[in-house]
Amino acid sequence: MDPSGLDAVGALSHETLGDRVTGELRMLLIAGRLGPGEKLSLRRVAEALGVSMMPVREAVSRLAADGALEVLPGRAVRVPVLTLAQFRELTRLRLLVEGFAAEEAARVADEAGIEVLAGHEAAFQRAARAALPDAAAAVAANRELHFALYRSAGMPSLVEMIERLWLKAGPILNLDMRHEPRRLDGGSAVVAHAALLDALRRRDAAAARAALVADISAAAAHIESTGRLAP
Structure with a gap:
């Protein structure tokens, strides 16, 4: 610990x-x-x-x-060690629930809320692109960005649902990011975050969902490839 x-x-x-x-x-x-x-x-x-x-x-x-x-x-x-089947189930649920939250955020988020997200993304990029990537700071900024997005949808019960999913998925997601900090710089998360912010500014709900789905899917595919999940 x-x-x-x-x-x-x-x-x-x-x-x-x-x-x-x-x-x-x-x-x-x-x-x-x-x-x-x-x-x-x-x-x-x-x-x-x-x-x-x-x-x-x-x-x-x-x-x-x-x-x-x-x-x-x-x-x-x-802390439980997820099996591959459990992880895939969690990923499917995250794609549905968090994708919906991204759509709702694109419809209702105000400019101030979007700028808060942009601030978290800037912090993520600073940590990821440092000469010696700061994995802990990147993990924190990524989490803050995601939950600021979900809160901006204005649905507290939805945020509670997502928190319950992250209770199980968070340890393996963030372990991956901490163990491979070099993958942060220019990786899929940077691209997906940029697309997400662009979609929010354009109020494009479908594009916001697509960006969030791409972010989750790319991270999940990498985690599956590392062999850190139980059979």
């Missing part, structure tokens, strides 16, 4: 601790700070967040029920 990721969140107050610990762990999973197969030390989590073991166990139970964490024999906890 990435110690800096937990240390950065700081101690929590004693109000609704189960919910808040769940939220922190959700964000670590979505952000790819916890990788597939990585074991989670509940004591380490409790110490980093300044809470007792009880809310941590509660949070783990919730995330295990969602399939985002896996409780092994002996009560060990780890």
